[in-house]
């Protein structure tokens with residue numbers, strides 16, 4: 001009888017954090033030996049807490065424009081709240097950074113010309129929840145983490161790739177891999193597919209690694225950021241309500257640890 005284990009092909013899991021580190025090192029070497037300019041990155045962001053660590057980590061390495069494009073957030077009030085927090089975070093980080101010029105009071109500049117290096121721009125996409133409902137049709141009752149979420153990732157990454165290609169960015173990526181509840185492998189696979197389709201490079205990531213998620217919690221406290229306790233769509237909100245009613249935890253880390261037991 002054959003030993004099943006030795007004959008089952010093992011899928012080599014890619015360490016996307018390591019991939020990112022390798023790429024960052026080669027971009028830095030290229031920058032030093034070249035014209036000294038940083039590459040331009042279009043960073044899809046879901047909310048301020050997830051963006052905090054990613055911006056801290058990447059802002060010295062790229063010229064970053066943040067794209068808030070989240071048609072998955074069903075309620076307008078919630079959508080606006082997350083958007084306002086993200087803009088407030090960018091404003092505070094810009095004001096804090098040494099040597100950066102001060103943005104106009106209360107504004108988020110959208111004109112990249114003449115901005116100091118490291119200045120974070122924020123742009124907002126359309127709020128179009130009908131697009132989310134179209135892609136999630138028939139998958140409404142799936143739990144978070146399944147096929148509905150993969151389509152939701154694609155919807156947001158596709159729009160980011162499209163804009164990145166149209167506007168001549170060097171790279172695009174998303175903050176979503178920082179969440180322990182998101183599938184980083186799937187996000188990176190979809191990112192690579194979108195890169196091919198739109199002809200713009202995707203920055204691989206697994207931002208939760210190297211204490212990225214932990215750091216985002218610390219930064220959220222530092223900036224007093226609103227931390228939502230559900231992902232965004234009405235289906236995840238219903239899941240959150242069920243958990244609450246059952247007396248179960250709703251924060252990402254506790255939910256994940258319980259699921260792993």
Ligand code: SF4
Pocket residue numbers: 072073136144145148149150152153231232233235236
């Ligand atoms: S749970 Fe989150 S990722 Fe999944 S479909 Fe809803 S909003 Fe999208």
